[in-house]
Amino acid sequence: MIIGILKEPQGESRVSMLPEAVKTLLSWNTEVCIEADAGSTAYAEDNTYQDVGASIKSRDELLRQADVLIGIQPLSPEEIALTKPSAVIMGQLNALYNPDLTKLLIDQKRTAFSMELVPRTTRAQSMDVLSSMATVTGYKAVLMAADLLPRFFPMFMTAAGSITPSRVLILGAGVAGLQAIATARRLGASVFAFDVRQAAKEEVLSLGAKFVDVEGATEDKGAGGYAVEQSAEYLQKQKDTIHEHALKADVIITTAQIPGRKAPLLVEERTVRAMKPGSVVIDLAASSGGNCALSQPDQTVNINGVRIVGIENLAAKMPQDASKMYGKNYLNFLKLIIKDGNLNLNFEDDIVTGTCVCHDGQAVSPRIVQMQNS
Template sequence: MTIGILKEPKEESRVALLPEAVKTLLSWNAQVIIETDAGLSAFTDNDTYKAVGASIKSRAEVLAESDMICSIQPLSQEEISKMKPQAVLLGQMGALFNPELTKFLVQEKRTAFSMELVPRTTRAQSMDVLSSMATVIGYKSVLLAASSLPRFFPMFMTAAGSITPAKVLILGAGVAGLQAIATAKRLGASVFAFDVRQAAKEEVLSLGAKFVDVEGAKEDKAAGGYAVEQSAEFIQKQKDTIHEYAAKSDVIITTAQIPGRKAPLLVEERTVLAMKPGSVIVDLAASSGGNCALTQADQTVEINGVKIIGVGNIASELPQDASKMYGKNYINFLKLIIKDGEINLNFEDDIVKGTCVCHQGEAVNSRISEMLTQ
């Protein structure tokens, strides 16, 4: 079996597999071919891949010769058509948000796995690319906020007087939010955090932040750790509470998302206008509509002196460690579908079935099936 690793688009600095992960695949009796310069933006050259036993080839050759293609960003329909008919595609395709590509994969009877569909179960944690990248995103978002804020994060006692610590409000205490809390605390900020899930309260407090309580939230254990849609009454109470805390904050970092749906609106326009000039909002949900009413995806805008950063592919700004984590997730998943150097798909396995977009013309993941029938 031949596994191909592609060079990502210009705006993506990560690579699906670094040489250490490639070495693991080779130990499984698989051959690995790497597109020329695939790892350069992650500071890994062609010779480093060659040293572990991989071959370096052109993009056209990788597409035509591989039995499995591993990428991060989705491929174009044209490139998918150049793959072997039975080749398996593995990537992060945003299958629920990209119905056109998903329908094409089904129509072309392709076999495709989209890693953002990995079930949020204990057994699947080591394969969860969303959690891995959320760690990167949460960390980097605080550094981005700190570099954009016109004042210090920590408290300082100086000969010129005392500097009070910055107040940071984190909205959403999932993996990204918790990492943002930990990073902001390490930088010396005074941190407050909100989450509709009461289960997050203990984790927030353990990191030294104060938990913002809004009573009456609806929870669902089947949501895999994500927030669920709330009642109109709770949403208004939530917005009023956030408005109160936001007006006193120097930084807001928003992380709240609901799988397959538009991100919930947490920071209204009135809230932005009530914030102090010089304040910063980093919206990590910008790509799915944004948690802030005034967010513009992949752009930084300034409203009434408040800087709103609509974060794009921020994980790509730490390409070495992000690629390392991503590759480890891939290897753990590939253990389930590669046996004795060959592809072996067992759809009785809930992780394999849950991650599969389609196989031989049939949608496999239940959410994909539902989307295609709407």
């Protein structure tokens, strides 16, 4: 069985597997081929893959020959047409946000796995690319904010006087938010965090931040740890509370997203216009509509001295460790579908079923089925 590791498109500096992960994959009695220069932007040159036993091929050769194609960003429709009908296509396909691609894969009777669909369960934790990349994103977002902020993060006692610590507000205490809290605290900031899930409060407090409480949130234990949509009354109360805290903040980092839906609006235009000049907003939900009313994907907007940074793929700013984590997630998942060097798709396994977009002309993942029926 030939496994192909693809080079990512322009602007994506990660690679789905570094040589150390490929070495493990080869030990499973598989043949691994790498697209030329696939790892160069993650500081893994072709010779480092060859040293562990992989071969280097062109993209066209991989698309036509591989039994399993592994990447991060999705293939184009034209590239999908070049692959073998029996090939398994894997990546972060954003299947819930890209219904046209999902329909194409189903119509062409392809087998595709979308790694962002990995269930949020204890058993699947080691395969969860969203959590891995959120760890990178939360860390990097704070460093970016610290670089842009025109003042120190920590408190300083100097001969020239005392410097008070910066005040950081984190909106959303999922994996990215918790990592942002931890990083901001390590840098010495005074940190406040908000999340609609009361279960997040204990984690926030354990990291040394203060929890911003807004009573009356709707919670769903079946949402896999994600936030769910809230009532209009709660949303207004939430916006008013965030507005009050935002006026005191030097940095706001927003991380709140709902799978398959537009990101909730947390920071209104009136809030941004009332914030202190020099303040920084890092919107990690910019690609799904943004938590901040004025954010733009992959742009920095300046409103009266308040800079709003909309980030779509911040994990790509740390390609080496992000690729290492991504590759480990892939290996843990591939253990479920590769046995003795051959493909073994066990659709009785809830992780395999939950991650599979489609197989043999049918939607497989319950979330994809639900999307089609809605």
